Amino acid sequence: xxxxxxxxxxxxxxxxxxxxxxxxxxxxxxxxxxxxxxxxxxxxxxxxxxxxxxxxxxxxxxxxxxxxxxxxxxxxxxxxxxxxxxxxxxxxxxxxxxxxxxxxxxxxxxxxxxxxxxxxxxxxxxxxxxxxxxxxxxxxxxxxxxxxxxxxxxxxxxxxxxxxxxxxxxxxxxxxxxxxxxxxxxxxxxxxxxxxxxxxxxxxxxxxxxxxxxxxxxxxxxxxxxxxxxxxxxxxxxxxxxxxxxxxxxxxxxxxxxxxxxxxxxxxxxxxxxxxxxxxxxxxxxxxxxxxxxxxxxxxxxxxxxxxxxxxxxxxxxxxxxxxxxxxxxxxxxxxxxxxxxxx
Amino acid sequence: xxxxxxxxxxxxxxxxxxxxxxxxxxxxxxxxxxxxxxxxxxxxxxxxxxxxxxxxxxxxxxxxxxxxxxxxxxxxxxxxxxxxxxxxxxxxxxxxxxxxxxxxxxxxxxxxxxxxxxxxxxxxxxxxxxxxxxxxxxxxxxxxxxxxxxxx
Ligand code: SF4
Ligand code: SF4
Numbered sequence: 089x090x091x092x093x094x095x096x097x098x099x100x101x102x103x104x105x106x107x108x109x110x111x112x113x114x115x116x117x118x119x120x121x122x123x124x125x126x127x128x129x130x131x132x133x134x135x136x137x138x139x140x141x142x143x144x145x146x147x148x149x150x151x152x153x154x155x156x157x158x159x160x161x162x163x164x165x166x167x168x169x170x171x172x173x174x175x176x177x178x179x180x181x182x183x184x185x186x187x188x189x190x191x192x193x194x195x196x197x198x199x200x201x202x203x204x205x206x207x208x209x210x211x212x213x214x215x216x217x218x219x220x221x222x223x224x225x226x227x228x229x230x231x232x233x234x235x236x237x238x239x240x241x242x243x244x245x246x247x248x249x250x251x252x253x254x255x256x257x258x259x260x261x262x263x264x265x266x267x268x269x270x271x272x273x274x275x276x277x278x279x280x281x282x283x284x285x286x287x288x289x290x291x292x293x294x295x296x297x298x299x300x301x302x303x304x305x306x307x308x309x310x311x312x313x314x315x316x317x318x319x320x321x322x323x324x325x326x327x328x329x330x331x332x333x334x335x336x337x338x339x340x341x342x343x344x345x346x347x348x349x350x351x352x353x354x355x356x357x358x359x360x361x362x363x364x365x366x367x368x369x370x371x372x373x374x375x376x377x378x379x380x381x382x383x384x385x386x387x388x389x390x391x392x393x394x395x396x397x398x399x400x401x402x403x404x405x406x407x408x409x410x411x412x413x414x415x416x417x418x419x420x421x422x423x424x425x426x427x428x429x430x431x432x
Numbered sequence: 433x434x435x436x437x438x439x440x441x442x443x444x445x446x447x448x449x450x451x452x453x454x455x456x457x458x459x460x461x462x463x464x465x466x467x468x469x470x471x472x473x474x475x476x477x478x479x480x481x482x483x484x485x486x487x488x489x490x491x492x493x494x495x496x497x498x499x500x501x502x503x504x505x506x507x508x509x510x511x512x513x514x515x516x517x518x519x520x521x522x523x524x525x526x527x528x529x530x531x532x533x534x535x536x537x538x539x540x541x542x543x544x545x546x547x548x549x550x551x552x553x554x555x556x557x558x559x560x561x562x563x564x565x566x567x568x569x570x571x572x573x574x575x576x577x578x579x580x581x582x583x584x
Binding site: 288289293294295296297298299300301304305326349350356357358359360361364365367368371393396397400401404405418419420422424426427428430431432 | 493494497498501514521524525527528529531532533534535536537538539540541542543548549550551563566579580581582
């Protein structure tokens with residue numbers, strides 16, 4: 089069991105001693121059941137921290153964003169940030185460390201294990217409650233989730249409410265941490281890894297094309313999936329010409345002649361390009377926190393595009409992202425025994 | 433009307449459809465190989481538009497996707513044989529990356545035969561001609577590709 093009191097106590101000590109600049113964690117949200125990310129700077133705020141299956145967000149994102157923000161600030165407070173990290177969040181931190189985007193001294197990791205549980209998928213919850221609003225959500229033993237609504241409590245099987253990624257998660261504990269809360273539970277038994285991916289990958293080619301074309305057609309290119317991704321930290325993004333970096337020295341010519349590889353119009357073919365490019369840029373880096381899929385306003389299964397490369401990386405290159413900060417990255421390394429028979 | 437459809441079908445079956453291929457050839461091997469095929473006066477289909485790149489490792493996935501979106505029916509990436517890269521290991525990086533791009537394209541429903549990679553050295557003019565001839569032969573039955581994500 090994760091004792092939330094321990095996390096609060098640790099957060100309080102860290103803030104009191106001034107060791108960290110702030111603690112990133114979860115607090116009760118003001119809109120609906122879901123917990124919301126909390127940015128605590130005062131010791132007495134530590135009491136507001138919570139930990140339950142509604143702590144969905146990947147907090148690594150806020151670390152990245154804070155780093156971005158700090159670059160534009162005058163303050164030179166170099167103290168680290170403390171982050172509450174689930175298994176998947178900690179894997180995101182490992183990738184950021186691997187890429188030298190952050191330094192180990194910049195972060196204090198309060199690792200929490202999901203043990204037998206995980207986090208819920210808000211869409212599944214809404215469906216299960218047939219639109220009624222949940223007031224509380226808590227794990228009830230290993231395989232059940234207790235949901236409270238205005239009209240009383242119900243207990244639902246965990247496999248009906250947990251997010252797909254949690255159902256498939258093999259290592260529901262942090263890879264890297266300074267302090268660990270909860271036990272490292274092995275052998276979870278919800279669904280096999282890549283179960284959601286396989287339902288699509290096993291369709292015949294024509295159906296797969298129809299499936300994705302229909303989704304690409306619907307994408308409104310709000311870029312929410314990119315904005316929520318802790319790995320999409322570049323200042324300049326190739327998919328979006330409004331983000332090209334312009335300095336006082338950039339000439340008008342340069343601005344006009346930048347190659348616009350992908351048009352901004354949400355046209356199916358341009359959206360396909362966007363999604364494929366994003367999937368490639370996340371190859372070997374995506375740690376499957378599935379935030380992209382959660383934030384999509386039109387329910388596009390963005391996660392599967394990343395999953396397919398994750399599976400290839402595992403099967404063809406035995407590469408598992410987010411395990412070891414010292415490892416060379418998937419795309420910047422190779423082995424003599426890499427598949428070669430697909431080449432003519 | 434029915435007749436017109438019939439005619440078009442026959443036309444396709446008799447090989448009227450000429451696929452457009454964009455071929456990214458590395459400067460040191462494959463591009464030289466294609467030159468050799470030319471100066472040796474080898475007969476091979478003229479469907480491929482060659483684009484010389486410094487190294488197969490410099491072919492970004494975005495080039496490939498872009499080629500498809502701008503009307504290519506097939507895309508080829510060709511470089512030096514493993515171990516022969518002018519930059520020592522560019523083609524090893526390329527091999528990994530291209531492998532992933534290929535799997536991703538197949539996943540979204542692009543026929544496996546529309547995209548391929550080959551190793552062609554500067555001495556292999558005949559191999560280059562063969563690679564292109566095979567590619568054209570495999571592309572013909574597939575018909576035009578259209579853009580990614582577009583209805584066909
Ligand atoms: S994916 Fe795994 S580590 Fe992440 S929240 Fe779900 S169970 Fe926990
Ligand atoms: S996939 Fe969804 S979240 Fe991403 S850009 Fe398209 S509509 Fe927005």
